[in-house]
Amino acid sequence: MTDTRKTRFKVDGMDCASCAGKIDTAVRRMPGVEDVSVSVTAGTMTVTHAASGDLAAIGAKLSGLGYAATPLASARGGCAHDHHAHAHDDGPSHRQEDTGTRTPAAASPMGLHGDHHGAGGEGAWWRSRKGRLTLFSGVALLLAYALGHLVPAIAPFAFVAALLVGLIPIARRAVMAALAGTPFSIEMLMTVAAIGAVVIDAGEEAAAVVFLFLVGELLEGVAAGRARQSIQALAALVPKTARLEENGVTREVPAEDLAVGALILVRPGDRIPADGTIMDGESAIDEAPVTGESTPVLKGVGAAVFAGTVNGDGALRVRVSAAAADNTIARVIRLVEEAQESKAPTERFIDRFSTYYTPGVVAVAALVAILPPLLAGASWSEWVYKGLAILLIGCPCALVISTPAAIAASLSAGARRGLLLKGGAVLERLGALTAVAFDKTGTLTDGKPQVTDIIAFDRSEVEVLRYAAAVDQGSSHPLALAVLARAAAEGVKIPPASAARALGGKGVIATVDGEAVFFGSPKAAGERVPLSDDRLAAIARLNDDGKTVSVLLVGDVPAGAIAMRDEPRADAGAGLDALRAGGIRTVMLTGDNRRTAAAIGAALRIEVRAELMPEDKQRIVSELRRDGLVVGKVGDGINDAPALAAADVGIAMGGGTDVALETADAAILHGRVGDVARMIDLSKRTMRNIRQNIALALGLKAVFLVTTVLGVTGLWPAILADTGATVLVTLNALRLLRLPATRP
Template sequence: MNAPLIQTRFRVSGMDCASCAAKIDAAASRIPGIEDVTISVTAGTMSVRHTPESDLAALRKRVATMGYDVVPIEGRSHAAPQGHDTPAQDTCCGDHHHGHDHGAHSTPHDHGPAGGEHTHEGGASGLHGHDHGPTNGPWWKSGKARLTLLSGAALVAAFAVGKLMPSIEGPAYIVAMLVGLIPIARRAVMAAFNGLPFTIEMLMTIAAIGAVIIGASEEAAAVVFLFLVGELLEGVAAGRARASIQSLTALVPKTALLERDGGTREVQADNLAVGDVILVRPGDRIPADGIIISGESPIDEAPVTGESTPVRKGVDATVFAGTVNGDAALRVRVTAAAQDNTIARVVKLVEEAQESKAPTERFIDRFSRYYTPGVVVVAALVALIPPLLFGGGWDEWIYKGLAILLIGCPCALVISTPAAIAAGLSTGARRGLLMKGGAVLEGIGKITAACFDKTGTLTEGQPKVTDVIGFGRPEREVLRFAAALETGSSHPLAKAILDAADAGDIGVPPADEAKALGGKGVTAAVEGLLVFLGSPRAADERVALSPEATARITALNDEGKTVSVLIVDGQVAGAIAMRDEPRPDALKGLRALADAGIRTVMLTGDNRRTAEAIGRQLGIEVRAELLPEDKQRIVGELRSQGLVVAKVGDGINDAPALAAADVGIAMGGGTDVALETADAAVLHGRVTDVAAMVDLSKRTMGNIRQNITIALGLKAVFLVTTVIGITGLWPAILADTGATVLVTINALRLLGYRPS
């Protein structure tokens, strides 16, 4: 029996894009005993599954030769399951692998050749070259910036020397070129040794040396410098994208006020344990996920959920780390350690999601794998055929071939999709719209039908008093007597009555000799009067209801409301109607989906009368009295009709239907469910956010199309102008690095997304 695999995580500095990840993967996967490599560009981490005898020092050394700094992350290694059929349960992106397809994961070893995912087999995904040094901190302190500035200074010095001593101008530019080219060439050689011969470093090295050979040393030095500038700009842009989601972690305060032994003391928030009780003062950020055990205050949840209006919370309410306490002190019992709080898990989820490739991204990877060698062949033909067959000048056509070599680098094309996907996932997460991967983000924009659960999804999930009717007594008195009978009860209908009395500032008198009558209602003595509250049928057994009262109750029942009748001292006093009401934004959200051409259907296990009443109010097609398997069957029927179906539910009762849908969206089932169930999640439970997800998906795919057009369009223009002799090496490198920067900046526009 084989020994169990061990999983070890590393922090990798200098990684800016998916191309970096492919090169690191290619280097790491060649170490004996390394079975699987998972890389998170966003987190800057690498996770490897390996045998106990694997040489991790050799792994670090080999990756370092590619220009990246590798440091182990302590305390995170553990046994991992063998085989590729079982996804690693503690990758560098966290533990949230539930409910989504790992077939699209970017780790090359997770896929067979047919899938076209082996990006280290000479594919273009490994084309970007990056310099040493961390990408954290100010950009001008990075090794990449130092090399760029040094190369620029050498170019300026060569220019000055050439003006002062024209006889050594050529050698001066060669020296300036070598300042930047030597590190590039070294990485090119190491990449080739690791199975990536077609890298931008290799193309740059060939182009620069070729330019020197044909006497264009000044252009060679300038091209190397411009390449480094482009790479630096890309690194800055990538750092901004990384910071957009990582900045969430800064929302959690570093310290907390821990209650212990009758007093409070300040401790590090990272050291809080589940069960600890903390004090949160007015205006403070809450340092941990927890449950309020005393106090009531408005909570600003915008940092976590995007909800702009503070939510008033009291005892037993859940609070999230990073949210802001309002105007009163709260005592909170911690429910999650620092590494497991909502913000930490959102960050992990997004980091993991960015490693799950969208279908468009996988197509671009496959296209690039054949495109790059094709460009090399075309460049060689341009350089050789005119001089050999048509008497062209060797210098002229070699020069054009070298320019085409640089124009053809698919760096901008390769990064066009992951840059937009990463920005889309990040901006969604900052607004409480969590999507587990590029495939999900792309798929949501294609849905043509959305099936919603009712309770807790389209509705609030708890009944509220909708009508108070006085048949023989004033409405306030009806509510006062009813609240007296329900005091102390935890039944949802009792809570609705008590909440209504509290909202109306109604004083509730004490009740004596209270008795619950199974299946009928409750009775007690209130202010010396015998009071009964129960179902209309049970009330009719005690006192005959008038035709007027019966008609009114029937009308309320037809609206899907539950009615309780109050009898005071042998007389019908009134009735209270309750219903689980739609969320305030449900109608708006469903209309937004309808406007987008998406069919909406309610799937509920509730009784047909109640469901249809809510359905009429919201204008949604209704399927009621369903079992979980019925919901799954209906989702399958809709898909068989050619519809792309999203199922929106709480992630628990609707698990079969969520799994059967093209996209499962968890909403309204609590933080754990929202983060770990289905393909996507809406953190703050707004129906309008489902429409916002669709909108964000469509905008992201539009951004990707723009990026691909920019990348290929610029190359096509410069390819033609180079062949006919209008442009040369300088514009060629700008066509590559310039296009890469342009598509990255265009993708970053998604970080400013605002739902329409």
């Protein structure tokens, strides 16, 4: 088996789909290259190549086309190996392959060509190569106009000279693209049109058209740069330094050097420099930069925190749980960049269409230029001029960028709201969902029991909670933690307990305030002290509601009971209502017992399938699909992985296992049920935007095609029909970056 490797490149100067097409075609034809995946909006290219492949040759090839390529090294050192890695565009992969890069901060670029010349690259636009070329061309055009006014006899030569300032670099790129396999590039169309205009004595107009073309390219670069910055800005959220605690001493270190397990101090008002778990302290954490959560979340010992979020008013000691290359923000950036390199079905169709469209336009332009003079004796100059204008109108840039620009903006906007989508194909399919199946525990519910009822038999409710919390001190059992959390929330002062011991499967016993206290199952309590029929009936009613009941005995007297249940998430009801309002069927798939599942299902008004094994969940998802439904599956555990893979779209909830995140097509970082509806809405907004972009691109071309043939418009409007449409389509797509703020 051939040893293959994947290398990701940062490509500067790639600002439109036409650029991506030329790069893809050129690199794909090189020896040793097996596959190429290019993302305009991320400004990256991933190449699958033989281990012996020549990266310098790839850089030189792109340099000849007018781009600068920089391979990005893995944070682990070197590019990642993938022994049978082939990037496919035919559909979403359920498993994301390591592309050899982590985050912009973690990468160690090995520059082949260090010139950042794309308008969308680093630095001000006028310092870029495209910016300088546009300025020089504009100055040359102004000088030509001035000289032509002062010395009319040399005006034609002055405009040809001004034309050559901008055209020579364009023509060079056209020739290189043709040699690399792209003969019908926009640069070639521009070169043919400009030279043809000079031949028919329209040099002044040709010079102006070349300048407008360069302006259009520059605007495309600025718009593309804005799209890139929307996601790359996330990397800037992580502070550069952290306060590391070692042996009682705190010192400042680079955040990227923090190792897993390190203890860091986060002062009030500081950004948290790494993912981790709070070991000491309590504070309100502003998670809006990472998850879109609109209000700060109060977190204490044991709670997880994300890199880039802002600590509130309390000092925290945090144990680092992920290295800089693998923290939440790094994973978000990596997932979005990988997703932007995978093409949606609509985008693949447009790409195939454009391969026939551009040669077709060239043929139409040739017929318009030749047939009227040959068949009807019309003016050669007039109809060649019209043919040249049609060449410019026919450039497919606006059409080709219409889909990837919208998808990239949506992927970036979703990521900034905690909605991660693994590619354009996933984004398209989300809007087509007609059914969504949810796991229960940790998805529709919080995943941990909460105290729901405190029943007083012989003592007050406060006393019942006080004694129960006393015997549960020091226990890590989920039910004990629920009691302690309720006591803390109500400010109950917990007395000390002595001689505490667990009774396997029954409960716990201890001495509190000099009295023997038992807290455990109703059955075990009944074996110690008989319970009245009224009390047994109350316990049965709570059990029927899917609640777990523990009885408190103080001495030989039943003092009370506490009921607990894994309660629905705060937004679960509203989130499911939003889906049903959109005509989407909802169903709960859970391995929990029928009684508990039915109680939760009734509260949330959702169809319930209970007592399921992982294979049962997968089978039900497959059955729903066979019934003609487009099914989404939402879950957070290992047992959800088979069903996530079987669904049309698998969605992992935040805080879920790595297996669920790996298997799923999408992920909800903050774990809000309502975010499922937001994902679907984002998909529908994106598809509307794509349809608008396609209509805008084709509509403008159709209008100018007709007006050009009728002689109403000429070369100037023709180039505006191309570059202007491209800029308008890109700006329309960028509207998707402004998603409505997420509400808790």
